[in-house]
Amino acid sequence: MHKIESITGTAIPLLLDDIDTDRIIPARYLRCVTFEGLGEHAFKDDRQQHPTTHPFDDERYEEGSILISGRNFGCGSSREHAPQALIRCGIKACIAESFAEIFFGNCTSLGVACVCLGRRELETLAAAIEHDHRLEVTVDLVKGVVRYADTSVPFRMPEGARKALVTGGFDFLAQLLEGESQIRETASQLPYLSNFA
Secondary structure, rough: OOOOOEEEEEEEEOOOOOOOOHOOOHHOOOOOOOOHHHHOOHHHHHHHHHHOOOOHHOOHHHHEEEOOOOEEEOOOOOOOOHHHHHOOOOOEEEEOOOHHHHHHHHHOOOEEEEEEEOOHHHHHHHHHHHOOOOOEEEEEOOOOOHHEEEHEEEEOOHHHHHHHHHHOOHHHHHHHHHHHHHHHHHHHHHHHOOOOO
16 A cells, blocks of 8 residues: 655645635536546636736746645535645645645545644745745654754644555555455355355
8 A cells, every 4th residue: 555654845835714625626627527637727717817926827836746725725515626636736735724624534535645734834834935936845744744944843633644644544445455355255255245256
């Protein structure tokens, strides 16, 4: 199973509150058969309203893999398309003041680490990124900290989600495949599945 113990990369500062899933990926892009190509439409409406100032259109942040946001990130509908769109534009971790519960769960099940910092810590981090867009940020899930420059800040994250990521347990398909022999053994002993093996 794929373990996610640490994520390091440059970051995208989008320190706004109550960004809902319709802003992350507008509803008109939900009629897709696969999630491929969703990344190019992430924050599409916001980017059209602010074409010169939105961080997702700022070339300084185009390689960013860690998204910095505010309170209640991912609120609104429960669409899996929102984290899928973020993944497809390169996001591997989100740092925010808080997350909507379903969005957080969808991210965790897809291997995107979502960790929380206090507002002051987020503002300091965002300012550091705006000052130096090449600043490397690390979300260390093993040690429970966000690191950048000479700063190390403890984050908040439900222990079950953290453990699922660092052990690889978030990937339910991998768990199923890893247990194939036990599944076949159990199925072969069930009278109604005697032809399974």
